Amino acid sequence: MKIFSLFGRTTNLQEQIEQIRPRLYRLAYSWSHNPELADDLVQETLIKALKNSSQLRDPALLNSWLFSILANCWRDHFRQHRDMDDIDDIEDYRYAHENTPEKEHSQSQIVSQVRIAVGKLPLGQRQVLTLVDLEELSYIEVASILNIPIGTVMSRLCRARQTMKSLLKELSPQQPAQTVAIRRVK
Amino acid sequence: MKDQNISDEYLNSFVDNQLESAEKIRAYEFIKKDDTLKDRVCELSSLKEMMQHVYSCPPTRGRRSTNQPYTWSSRLQALAACLLLLLGGLSGWFSHAWSSKENGPDMATMIQSSQNATPIADTRKVIVHLSNSNPQKLKAALDETEGLLDNYKRANHQIQVEVIANKQGVDLLRANVSVHEKRINQLQQKYPNLSFLVCGKTIAKLRNEGENVQLLPHTGIATSAADQINKRLHQGWGYVRI
Numbered sequence: 118m119k120i121f122s123l124f125g126r127t128t129n130l131q132e133q134i135e136q137i138r139p140r141l142y143r144l145a146y147s148w149s150h151n152p153e154l155a156d157d158l159v160q161e162t163l164i165k166a167l168k169n170s171s172q173l174r175d176p177a178l179l180n181s182w183l184f185s186i187l188a189n190c191w192r193d194h195f196r197q198h199r200d201m202d203d204i205d206d207i208e209d210y211r212y213a214h215e216n217t218p219e220k221e222h223s224q225s226q227i228v229s230q231v232r233i234a235v236g237k238l239p240l241g242q243r244q245v246l247t248l249v250d251l252e253e254l255s256y257i258e259v260a261s262i263l264n265i266p267i268g269t270v271m272s273r274l275c276r277a278r279q280t281m282k283s284l285l286k287e288l289s290p291q292q293p294a295q296t297v298a299i300r301r302v303k
Numbered sequence: 304m305k306d307q308n309i310s311d312e313y314l315n316s317f318v319d320n321q322l323e324s325a326e327k328i329r330a331y332e333f334i335k336k337d338d339t340l341k342d343r344v345c346e347l348s349s350l351k352e353m354m355q356h357v358y359s360c361p362p363t364r365g366r367r368s369t370n371q372p373y374t375w376s377s378r379l380q381a382l383a384a385c386l387l388l389l390l391g392g393l394s395g396w397f398s399h400a401w402s403s404k405e406n407g408p409d410m411a412t413m414i415q416s417s418q419n420a421t422p423i424a425d426t427r428k429v430i431v432h433l434s435n436s437n438p439q440k441l442k443a444a445l446d447e448t449e450g451l452l453d454n455y456k457r458a459n460h461q462i463q464v465e466v467i468a469n470k471q472g473v474d475l476l477r478a479n480v481s482v483h484e485k486r487i488n489q490l491q492q493k494y495p496n497l498s499f500l501v502c503g504k505t506i507a508k509l510r511n512e513g514e515n516v517q518l519l520p521h522t523g524i525a526t527s528a529a530d531q532i533n534k535r536l537h538q539g540w541g542y543v544r545i
Contacts, residue, residue: 142361143358143359143361146358146361146362147358147361152361152362152363155361156363227353227356227357227447227450228356228357228454231353231354231357232357235354235357246354247354247358249319250350250351250354250355251354251355251358253319255319255321256316256319256321271312271315271316272312274315274319275311275312275315278311278315278347278350279311281350282346282350285350
């Protein structure tokens with residue numbers, strides 16, 4: 118009987134993980150801006166999650182647990198490529214790719230501009246911003262997922278939004294200067 | 304408490320719904336009294352909504368570019384796929400009925416490419432605010448609104464958009480004044496989930512000044528733009544200021 122309940126739990130977990138996969142992909146994509154890498158990260162996350170499913174004590178924490186695995190996979194990716202890429206500090210590294218989705222989605226100005234701005238954020242800030250804005254997680258949950266103090270979550274979020282505001286102002290098309298001369302008529 | 308004393312962290316916490324109820328009520332009081340604070344909150348809410356919109360349909364895996372290095376995981380997956388193919392062929396040769404589709408999601412289904420992942424389905428509600436009669440802004444308001452509706456329609460997602468105009472922005476929706484009358488009419492016919500509103504206070508002010516204000520067909524009048532925006536933000540709508 119115990120074996121059957123265990124089997125039922127595993128199947129249920131697999132179904133739940135399947136449901137959350139698009140969200141994991143969206144998050145991975147917002148961090149990497151690279152569909153292939155995002156897909157790889159999601160697959161690694163799912164493999165680790167299924168392999169270590171016994172570690173999940175509380176099913177209510179499944180989402181946070183998966184996001185946490187994804188964040189670790191993302192960190193591992195940089196550790197593995199540290200010798201290939203010139204990355205001294207993950208926090209200050211600004212990720213950019215030649216085949217940016219911005220180019221592929223140039224028809225949509227807002228999408229393009231916001232993604233460019235997000236791509237210019239330091240990784241730590243980008244992770245916090247996307248977890249709060251896309252996944253609508255609480256600051257405490259984000260702190261737990263990224264294993265950082267809540268104060269750091271708040272300061273990174275604040276800096277990320279300030280940078281986003283200024284970058285979006287820079288990126289928005291400049292309006293032609295007003296050439297209307299002001300004349301005083303007496 | 305004045306605008307200068309309220310930190311960005313505090314406003315972020317307000318926008319992200321991280322304040323406790325008593326503190327949230329206090330924050331509402333501050334914001335209600337201060338126009339600069341209102342603008343800061345609207346700016347943050349708008350940024351949050353934009354983030355959600357921008358990543359609602361991320362592009363899926365395409366062809367890998369030739370100059371992009373393969374990751375180790377991809378190589379391992381390719382090797383694993385070859386081995387699985389070989390094993391599958393052999394096992395299929397010796398036995399016929401070990402697998403069944405009725406077994407629910409299995410490992411292979413779980414680990415398949417996210418290319419076929421279904422997009423995240425959720426209904427978005429956005430209020431677009433226009434307060435300027437600059438021709439570029441008027442056109443931008445319609446362009447952005449149409450872009451938003453079109454993107455969601457193509458992605459088969461639900462969205463409801465409300466355009467509200469106040470101050471000089473009402474020119475967009477005034478008959479015999481708006482240069483976009485035809486386009487607005489077409490948009491209304493194409494998108495039943497789009498509505499246009501003007502600020503009642505602005506209209507009253509114009510009429511008091513002796514102007515004959517006629518609105519385009521199907522244009523609603525809100526009590527005031529500020530009330531309408533505030534109401535929508537309370538209801539969880541996203542805010543975009545043009």
